[in-house]
C-alpha cells in the first residue's frame with residue numbers, strides 16, 4: 538500500500554477494545570465516559586485477512602485500551618498467525634494480566650510484547666495509572682521473558698516532575714531482566730494534548746540522563762525508525778535502549794502505519810481526527826471488501842504529510 542505522499546504502509550495497529558483496566562493520566566482523560574467497546578472477533582479477523590492478503594500489511598500490533606482484557610485474544614491471535622500472511626504479530630500491554638497469559642499467547646503465535654512501565658515506585662505507579670499494581674506488571678514482564686516473547690520491550694513515557702529522575706534506574710532494571718527499554722516522549726494527543734506541553738522531557742535530556750550512568754553508542758541505521766536505538770554498557774550491564782522522539786523529531790515522513798479502532802474506524806494518522814468507517818461494510822458475518830477497498834483508498838489518499846494536531850480521540854480510544 539502506498540499512501541498519497543508516497544509512503545509504504547505495511548504496519549497495522551489494531552485496537553481490540555477501548556476498555557483499559559488502568560487509566561494512565563496522559564492517556565485517559567479525567568472525564569472520559571466509561572468505555573468498553575470490544576471489537577467483534579470475526580470482524581477483526583476478516584479485516585486483518587483483507588489488509589494482509591490484498592494490501593500488503595505485514596506487521597500487526599494488537600493494542601487498545603488493554604488488549605489482555607479482550608476475551609477472545611488467544612483464539613484470534615492463533616487464527617491470525619495461521620493466516621500465514623503476517624511477518625509479525627506483536628502486542629502492547631500494561632502487563633497487569635500478563636503473568637498468567639504470556640505463555641499461552643506465545644503458544645498462540647504472538648511474537649513479542651511491549652510492556653508499559655513508567656516508574657519502579659509502587660506509589661507513583663498507582664498514581665499515574667490510577668490504581669495499578671506495580672508488582673503485577675513486573676511479574677508480567679518476567680513471565681514474557683520466560684515465555685520467549687523476545688525481545689520484551691519496556692515502554693517508558695518520560696514525564697517531567699514524575700519519572701524524569703528514574704530514567705537510568707528503569708533502564709538498569711530492564712536491561713538486568715533481559716529487556717530492551719524504550720523511552721517515549723509524551724505526545725500531544727486529543728483532549729490530553731496539554732499534558733505534553735507541561736510534562737515533555739525531550740529526547741536530548743533523556744539521552745543526557747542515560748549517559749550519566751551508561752556508555753551509549755547509536756546503532757547505525759536505527760535513527761528515528763521510529764526509535765533511535767543505542768547499544769549501552771555500564772554498571773556491569775549491556776543491552777539496547779531506544780528513544781522515540783515523536784514530539785521533538787516527528788517521523789511522519791517515515792510513517793508506515795494505519796490504525797483500526799475497536800469501533801471499526803480506519804485512522805490513517807494518529808494526529809488527525811478524520812476516521813473512515815469500516816463497520817458499515819460489515820453485515821455481521823462478511824466484510825464487503827469491494828466497499829472496504831474504496832474507503833481504504835480514501836483514507837490513504839487523505840493521510841497527511843505531517844500530523845495536523847486535530848485529533849479529537851484520546852490515545853486509549855485510538856489504540857496507541
Ligand code: SAM
Pocket residue numbers: 557563564600601602603604629630631651652653692694721722723724725726852853856857
Ligand atoms: N494498555 C496498553 C498499554 O498500556 O501499553 C496498550 C494501549 S496504550 C494506549 C499504548 C502505549 O501508548 C503505551 O505504551 C502508552 O504508554 C502509550 N501512550 C499513551 N498515551 C501517550 C502519550 N500521550 N504520549 C506517548 N505515549 C503514550
